[in-house]
Amino acid sequence: MNPRRKKRLLWVVGMVAGVAAALSVILYALSQNIDLFYTPSEVVEGKGKDAVKPTVGQRLRIGGMVVEGSVQRDPKTLEVSFRVTDTGPEVTILYTGILPDLFREGQGIVAQGVMVEPTVMNATEVLAKHDEEYMPPELAEQMKGIKHVNPNQPKAFEGGE
Incomplete structure (x- = not known):
């Protein structure tokens, strides 16, 4: 093989190997930062879209x-514990910190943290859902016949002078 072609081939192989190594490091870092969303039923029973039960030590989000x-x-500290459910089983959430203003019993929340037991999560963040009645305009129109009117559009001229 010509020395010039050999040098060029080694350079191309080196570039491909470098890009592959960089891509694998990026994908590994991203996989470590993914927080999967589960409902309490999926956490306890392992049912749902993925049918994979989360393991102890896994970072995830639970909503219910x-x-x-x-x-x-706890009256002396900011520690709070509460249970979250969807339609069946319950998961206990342990949290230390100030809860959002919208947090209350019967309210929808999303907690992010680490599973410490099969049905207990140590949360690092708790988010309260704002409104349980929200629907995208297209879905509301299909389901309930509600037509969305853009308030920024001028009203059409309705007869008269």
Whole structure:
């Protein structure tokens, strides 16, 4: 093989190997930062879209409704524990910090943290859902016949002078 072609071939192989190494490092870093979303039923029973039960030590997000009468606060610290459910099983959330203003029993929340037991999560962040009645305009129109009117558009001239 010609020395010039050999040098060029080694350079191309080196570039491909470098890009592959960089891509694999990026993908590994991204996989470590993914927080999967689960409902309490998926956490406890392992059912759902992925049918993979989360493991202890895994970072994830759990969304559901706060169970009535389950909120327990430590009067000396900011520690709070409460249970979250969707339609079946419950998951206990442990959180240290100030809860959002919209947080209350019966309200929808999303908690992000680490599973410490099969049904207990140590949350690092708790987000309260704003409104349970929201629907995208297209879906509301299909389901309920509600037509979305853009308030920024001028109203059409309705007869008269």
